Amino acid sequence: MPTKTFFGLPKEKQDRLLMAARKEFSRVPIYESSIANIVKYAEIPRGSFYQYFEDKEDLFFYYVDSLKAEEKDIIVGFFKEENGDIFNSFTRYFDRIIQEILFGPDAAFYKNLFLHMDYRASHKVSPNFYEGDEKEKGRGHEKHKNERELFLKLINTDNLKITDEKDVFVLLRLIVSFIFASINFSYKSEQFGKTRTLEEIKADFRKKMEWLKYGALKEGEQQE
Numbered sequence: 001m002p003t004k005t006f007f008g009l010p011k012e013k014q015d016r017l018l019m020a021a022r023k024e025f026s027r028v029p030i031y032e033s034s035i036a037n038i039v040k041y042a043e044i045p046r047g048s049f050y051q052y053f054e055d056k057e058d059l060f061f062y063y064v065d066s067l068k069a070e071e072k073d074i075i076v077g078f079f080k081e082e083n084g085d086i087f088n089s090f091t092r093y094f095d096r097i098i099q100e101i102l103f104g105p106d107a108a109f110y111k112n113l114f115l116h117m118d119y120r121a122s123h124k125v126s127p128n129f130y131e132g133d134e135k136e137k138g139r140g141h142e143k144h145k146n147e148r149e150l151f152l153k154l155i156n157t158d159n160l161k162i163t164d165e166k167d168v169f170v171l172l173r174l175i176v177s178f179i180f181a182s183i184n185f186s187y188k189s190e191q192f193g194k195t196r197t198l199e200e201i202k203a204d205f206r207k208k209m210e211w212l213k214y215g216a217l218k219e220g221e222q223q224e
Contacts, residue, residue, distance in 0.1 A: 002062055006052035017042045017052065021063045026108035029116040030060050064113070064124050067106060071097075072147060076154065084156025087213050090175050094182065094205045099198065101183060114183055126176050178208040 020041035
């Protein structure tokens with residue numbers, strides 16, 4: 001997280017730093033990025049950078065958080081409109097974010113993020129409704145806990161094979177993994193010289209969700 005010094009800066013200077021981060025992390029993956037370029041774009045001394053952030057990873061993940069800021073309200077809105085239906089809500093959510101990820105102003109940033117994602121990045125990008133780790137510390141702990149409790153209230157489990165809260169989080173982890181897989185489906189296809197349309201990518205996600213919802217076996221093939 002940024003330091004208190006960063007949050008004490010005028011908004012114009014904060015925004016300039018974030019735009020410098022966007023430019024550099026859109027140009028190359030984080031491991032190839034340069035603090036020298038970031039301070040050049042932001043027009044600040046290199047020494048000032050370390051008054052605001054611990055390192056370039058600190059800035060990178062803060063920028064990720066800035067992109068996620070409005071996502072919670074969007075997901076909550078879908079759940080309310082769909083009366084807690086987890087499958088319809090996430091299908092609508094995916095339809096919205098895939099457009100932003102592939103064609104929005106941060107498309108180059110997202111491409112570098114997803115093609116070079118490690119465990120830490122995947123955890124940061126995922127919505128904050130994973131089951132809490134009892135050892136979780138830091139200023140975001142209470143916020144994440146509150147968000148998880150909110151989603152537990154929003155999700156309608158009446159027609160699900162859910163026995164307790166842990167089952168809810170297992171299902172959520174599966175859906176998040178499907179979201180990532182369908183996003184990477186578009187990038188990997190491109191690497192092999194294939195172009196997937198937006199509708200094909202959405203259809204890929206819907207198929208995964210239907211398998212999760214109804215199972216992959218044909219009707220009548222279920223074994224006792």
